[in-house]
Every structure is written in structure tokens, then in C-alpha cells.
Amino acid sequence: MTTSPLGHGAGLDLARMRRDRGRKLVDAMLANGLDALVLLGQNNVGYATGARAPVADAARAGAQRTVAIITADDTRLLTSFPDGVPPELSDEQVLEPLALESDVGARALVDVLPSGRLGFDELTMPLWAALDGREALDAAVVLSAAKIVKTPDEIECIRRAQSINEEAMLDVEAMLAPGVPATALTGRFLRRVFELGATSNTVEPIFQVMPRRITDGPYSATGDVVFPTVTKHEAVADGDVIWVDTGIDYHGYKSDFGRTWVVGGQVDQRQRDQFRRWRAVVDRVLEIVKPGATAADLTRAAGEVDGRRPWLPHLYLAHGTGTDSAEMPLIGTDLGPDFDESIVLAPGMVAVLEPVIWEDGHAGYRSEEIVAVTDDGYTMLSNHHYRPYA
């Protein structure tokens, strides 16, 4: 038996985490010449204030959204969820929510905004109109500058999220068999993550039966492997290769679990070989993960396997995870080589490696590993077996 993920790992201090994040955010705000941040995105409000709001479909989450107004010396939080207000916020700092899809609500928000240069993450159209020519500067740079380097508490949250995710998968793996609908795997997963103490589930779990060759699958705009697609309400069959991708939330931090499974558990030599080549890519990349390495160094280390870069061209070799499931550092995206050269790893950065080995005609192998950059290398945040491949 594995121990409960809630029981392990000493020293997660959520109050300290919120304090440290607040400081990082204000430093980044001032460094970017902004006087205030006006945040409407739920992950950003959570990051800036520690406020919790229920996780819901985007439309509901947007209608019930919390809002944060951050200046160098004050935080204001608009919320309809008093249970989710962190204890350090005083009554004066917590305001009634406003209906930002209406002109009246939007104008009321504009009335309480501080003077100076304002950075926004996103705006509703009534809010955009209510600004009436006042400039809405971009808060995205500030947010990603603050978020890209995690504190030990943030990293602990990611580790715990991942641990819950991995433990839940043990149950899901146990029920994988010919005839089981792929959506039943989703059901077991959702049930188990909540039992294990996940704060929420934040992305539809993916259990995708892979075609043997790309042209056997759905239309592909890139000509490459199509992934991910929505989990089908169809029974899996013996020998099916299934790519798994899930992410849950623990105190605002997202796990990212990726594995390849074979229904029935019979793996042939060719498939084992795919796994070995995938592992070799991971090992080559991990060998150079340390402070000072660039994202371009990582993509070069991943190299080419059978004449192709070993990851999906519309995605990445690696990405960060934190309060967003795919955040900076983005490594190997279509932002291009210059962008990759500009990303320099530093202690506290988190990278989810997700190389892909594809052998057209014989499907392929994809799994994910999460590492946090340390002072002299990295530490693993993921810890799960590779059955039935190894």
C-alpha cells in the first residue's frame, strides 16, 4: 500500500506560500513599471490572493469570478465565497462581487480602481468599455515573471498534486481490460482523486486509443500525431495502445500525469524498444537540467529520433506547471528557437517533460515526468511505474 499523499512531506505552509507569492508578484509588477494589477482570471486571482473559488465549467466560473486588485501596499478581493478568503485579508480588503458582464457592475469596478498604470490579465467587454479610454496594460509578463520560479511550498503543492494523481491511477490501471469503456476509466479516476483529497479536477481526463498509423486516425492539420482527443464512450480492446493524460489541482497547483498503456498488458519487443528510446530522450534531457541551461539546450539534448524531433509539433518538449497546467517555461514550442534560447533555467523552475516516440504503422510511446530545478541539478516530482513497458 502506498501512504496517503496528504500524510507525507513535511513543512507545507500555505500562509507562507501566499506571502512569498504576493512579494514576488509585487516585485515583478514594479519591475515592469505597473502601479496596480487588476486580475479576473481565476488562477491568477488565486495566485495573487490565495482566495479559493469553486472549480466549474468556464462559463459558470466566469459568471462567479473573483477579482483581485493588487497594489504595492494593498490587496483587494472581490468574491462571493467568504469561505475561500484567506485569513490574512481583513474585512476592509474583501469586497462584494460585481457583475462584470453588465455595464453597471463594470463601472462599479472601474470606480474602485487605483490611479496609475494598470495591468490586466483579461477583461469582459463591459469592463473594457467602462475603462473609457483608460489604458489596459498587459499583466501577462508580470504574472509569468512571478510564477516561473516556485517557492519550496509551491513545489510541495505540485508534488502532492502529482502524488494524488499517481495514486489514483493505480486504481484506474487495475480496471483496464478489454471491453471496458474508456469513459469508465475517467469515472474511476475522478472518483478516486476526490477520495484522495484533490482540491479539484481541472482538465477532462484523456484516455486516447492511438491508431497504428497517423492516417488511420482522424484528420491532422499538422500531418503529425493527433493528441489529445476527447475520451470516447467506446470499449477498449485487447492490444489497444492508450495514451493517458490527466491533471488535478491541489491548493491551486496542477499535476500532469502522462503514461502509455497497452490493454491486456502484452507488450512486444518493438513496443519495448519505443519505450527505451523515450527513456533515452528523457535521460539525455535530464542530464543537462540545471541552473543556467537554456530551453534550447534541452531541445538540442532531446535531438532527433528517426529523423524527427521527439515531441508533438503543436505542443512542446516540456512545459512548466503551477497554477496553470501549461505555463512558463515553455520549451520547444512554435515560438521558435530564439525564444528557447531566451529561457534560462533557474532553481525553483518546474518542467514537465513529455517527449513522444512515434513509429508510424506501430503507434508510439508517450509519458511525462516532472522535475523541479535545484541549485545544482533537479529533483523528481513524479514517481510512477512504466508497466507494462518496464
Place this chain on the structure above:
Amino acid sequence: MPEASDRGAGNLRRNEPRPERPGPKGREREREHLDRVLEAMGERDVDLLLLGREGNARYVSGARRLWLGGTRAFAPGCAVVRETGAVHVLSVTDDGIPSDIPPERLYPISWNPMNLLHPVVGAPGVAGARRVGVDGITPLFEQLLTGMLPSAELVDGESLVRSVRRKKSVADVEAIRAAAAVADDAMVATIDALRPGVREIDLMGVFDERMTGHGVTTPAYDAVVSVAEEGAVGAWSTDRVIDDGDLVTISAGVLAHGWEASLARTWPYGEIGSADRASLQTWSEAWSELVDGCRVGARVGQLRSDGIDLHGVGASYEVLPDDDVLEPDMVVALELRRAGVLGGDTLLVTERGCEPLTHAPRAAVA
């Protein structure tokens, strides 16, 4: 205690029709949506509509893309061009995309926002766009859009789509009924799972697992299971163990093939005291009065008060402003919390009053 009917996955075969690829009926429904949206674009003089909100995109295109929880900053995930009447969808594949949207109207995901916008701005009929409707904005996309379409003015596309979505077609109501049946069954399973030692978070998982038995993998929101404490109902489920004599409130909903339905119930576990029985009675009377008031012509703001949540339902949660007035063919979700009891249903507004679309049983009032 009601017995949950067994309508789970059953004998699935590979060649059954895929719910993600809507059949002809679904396509008629979405074509009607598109016609309605194009008509509204004409009325409001909008040349190009860029939709970042998944519910809006799904409504107009029928696309079933991967679901993500929580708010998403605006990005052009779907485009409607007035001149050509065409819908363009952000997707690397046609999986989950209705078959009458051809591959040339799909544009792939990109981390580079310029690459994302290029195919949209370059689509036939977009070049001369003067008024561009967006359902939200970010500073970056404002800058890029005004740069790439210099003669265009940005206008509110959210209110445009909201006005179109407000009244449901017969086919829309059918889809919401199907979602309601899934939500009902998952609610009954959750109530059935009330037993000694079970925690609030265990029950939320029961709801989700039963939901997926119907092929539905997306809840409308994280189910809230909460033991009422001194008349207050919690905002989320905790690891509290349910005890004999607790009143347990459950609020949950599903997004079934893109259509939402939600409901809330309060069930006692074991023997409850006379105070709790009185609470159930109080709630029941208040609920009857509330539903009775949900009539054609009622102002939304007047129906709302402390403990009452009222909003629209369709291809996801829909905002209903206070000054809106109920009309036939609207579908609403109504929730009442009173005296530590929570209950709610998805309701169809008709000329003869509200018809409940969710039907899971309520605890009997003594």
C-alpha cells in the same frame, strides 16, 4: 431511499454512433444556432465574431473540444464570418468537429498568438471587417487585432451571443432533457451512497463516476456535498465524515455533450430531529412559492433574493441580468437555500408555468 436505476455503460460496441460526432438532428440544431447568430450579426452590424468562450463556440459550431475547468483568458477559439456565413474552429483535428465544417476551416493551436490569428484574419470575407465582435479580450489580443485589422472596431460579442442563446429551440430543450436525465441518475446514485463513515468528498466522486457511466466525462462544476451546519451550507465538499442524523446537501450538474443541467437535493442520513424536519418543511413551502413565481413576465431581479440563485442554462451556464424578464422557451436553473436545506432544479419556462427538467426525488417532508 430511491433505488438508482442501472443505466450504466452496458454493452458498448465500437461501431455505435459516437456522441462526439453529432448526428443529423444535432447538426440541424447547430445550423439553426448559426443562422440565429448570423441574423444577430446582421442586426448589430457585426462583420466578424471571435469567440473565446467554449460555450459560445460550442453553441455556434457544435465542436466538442477538450474541457478545461475554470476561467480562460480570451483567445480566438472560433470565428464566424458574416459575409460567407462560415464558421472556423481552432483545432488540429476534425475529431469532435461536425463533419460539415471542412478541414480548411480548422486552424491549428499555436503558442504564438500571431500564428493563431493569421488564419482567422486571412479567412475569406474577413479582410474588410469594420466591426469585430469579441466575447472577452486581453490587452495582447486587443493590440494584435487592432494591428491586423486596422479599420476594425471591437464590439461586445458576448451580449450578442447571449441574446441569441437566451430562448431555446425544441431541439435545444431535448438536449438539455438528456443532460438532466444523466444528472438525475448521478444524483440518485450519490444519495444511495450515503452510509456510515462516508465523507463529503467520497460522495462527490460517486456523482462523477455515475455520470461517466452515461458517456459524459464533464461535470458542470465540482459537486458540492455539504453537511448543513447551523443553517449554513458550505461552498465545497470537505473530508468531513457524515454522521447519523445529518442533513446532507448535494448540488451537482453535468455538461452532457455540451449541454448543461444541474440540480440540488438535501437528504437526511439516518434519523433526524424535529428541528431538521421543520427545516425541510420550511424549505418545501418556500420552494413551492418560488417556483410558482417563476412565470412568464416575472422579472429576474425580483425573483432573486438572499439564498436564491437563478441563472440561465443551455450550452453551459448563461448569465441572466436582473432586468431580464422570463419568457417561454427559456431554461433556467433555480436553487434555494433556506434553513440549512438546499434544493434546486433545471426548469423550462412555459406559458403554463415552469416545467422541471430534473426529477431526482426529494426527501419526504413529514
